[in-house]
Amino acid sequence: MHISDTIQVMEALSANEVNLKLHEGWSLISVVVTTHPNGQLHPCYILGKSKTSSDHQKSD
Secondary structure, eight states: OOGGGEEEEEEEOSHHHHHHHHHTTOEEEEEEEEEOTTSOEEEEEEEEEEHHHHHHHHHO
């Protein structure tokens, strides 16, 4: 997927959610570190969906 093909982006905060979205046709764009209100660090997964992956889901 090229970033220019992205039609939708989202953040996921758990590996389970990322795995589900990857199975649904989303692509992993980046992983960044974010902070809980209590100061604890955790990963934030940035996912993107392209028009072609949306079209692929409709044909399944």
